Amino acid sequence: MAIEIKVPELPESVADGTIATWHVKEGDTVSRDQNLVDIETDKVVLEVVAESDGVVGKISAQEGDTVKSQEVIGSIEEGEGGSDKKAKSDDSDKKDDADKKDKDAKKDDGDKKASEKKDEKKSNSSEGSSEASGETIEVTVPELPESVSEATIATWHVKAGEKVTRDQNLVDIETDKVVLEVVAEADGVLAEIIHDEGANVGAKEVIGKITKGGSPSVTPSDSDDDADDADSDDSSDSDKNSDAVSPSVRRLLAEHDLSASSVKGTGKDGRITKEDVEKHVKSAGEKKSESKSESKPASSQPAVSGDRTQKRVAMTRLRKTIAKRLLEAKNSTAMLTTFNEVNMKPIMDLRKTYQKEFEDRHGIRLGFMSFYVKAVVEALKRFPEVNASIDGDDIVYHNYFDVSIAVSTPRGLVTPVLRDCDKLSLAEIEQGIRDLAIKGRDGKLTLDEMQGGNFTITNGGVFGSLLSTPILNPPQSAILGMHKIQDRPMAVDGKVEILPMMYLALSYDHRIVDGKESVGFLVTVKNLLEDPQRLLLDI
Known part of the structure; x- marks a missing residue:
């Protein structure tokens, strides 16, 4: 029985995604919950896991392809993936022959390495002084x-x-x-x-x-037992296999302060799965609790059933900085939030009409963020106070439009800056945001890309947020929060219509921005998004 590999359900504010990495090939054997493929959206990377054990069938979407929500991108054949016993027998014989050759090769390599180590030790003993003088x-x-x-x-x-x-x-x-x-x-x-x-x-x-x-240090025990050499070779191979883990497993290892070599993988070729990490953590916790219970005297308190372990992890430098800046923003600004809502149907219709032509022409898909940035830049031109900042007793008005884009990364939330947005086209904005998101995910953002910015846009809608009150990014005077696009009944010309609506939230520093300017700014963004032709006509 074939099981379809589908793209996960995407939020309405995310139209489509891109196949980032296939971790398996056609014909590979997979186990239940094994990560098969990473799918990249504007903000996050989604993992698609196997629903059951089986063999990967046809892969219909390759790396780099654009895919939509619930689209079928491959299949899995349940069981061992074939009915021809002869073929299985032939494959088994071939595998046995290959395994035998591998063992012979490993044995030869072990003998060769052992002799090389002995020769190296001789050269070390005779030339140790020359190494020391390096x-x-x-x-x-x-x-x-x-x-x-x-x-x-x-x-x-x-x-x-x-x-x-x-x-x-x-x-x-x-x-x-x-x-x-x-x-x-x-x-x-x-x-x-x-x-x-x-x-x-x-x-x-x-x-x-x-x-x-210099040469690597060699311990006496290395030359005493050749079997140790073979063991170390096997362990190094295991480490290499353990390093090929999915992003979710890497995050789990980091959360529990573990290295890949300390966890035994049960997946294909020794690959580490989430279950392997969780099992390792659980067994380590049980051993620790057993040792504590043996060392402590019996207590009169009633026993508590269930897993009640806890761990203490030091904050990363980035997390400490985020916490410090958020607290400063709450304590040092007169922050206020105003709300509005926008009908996203005109932009959704526009994207649906021109999406293919846009992607063919510019090589990148047309998302929502480019419209948000364009609308924000136009509103900033009309309300310069929102594009200003306070420096001591002075107000600094900026005549350029550098917009910070909030990006979620494995290390935490960062706000890289997209510069001179008033001079960028929709395609250039989309490409710039994509580049910043990929760099943020891979930890490759530079300090220059992180500094500056006059206004921030954060899009919690990709995670399903319906409404929020974003916190300022000092010294900026305002931040705009976009949210989930959700169908709601709305009154239009005396009739009820179902429209894709999205809440807007503008948090601003009341010391520099008054209520009139904040509401006017938000209404301008709303009008530009509901009638995108205004962006072209500058009205």
């Missing part, structure tokens, strides 16, 4: 902007004593907004790690040392 290169923190006083060591990708190559990423350093990568300046060995993960460091501070042209 040039030492310091691993330093990159130059930080003046607004960033210090950073935190997030992840070391190599261990002390391991071999490194030129331009290899050694360590990730997290600042308030971005993650900086520090790469090796030359081939050699990481001789020393001075600051471990979690340590706070300053600009140009030395955090490690590389011995140029």
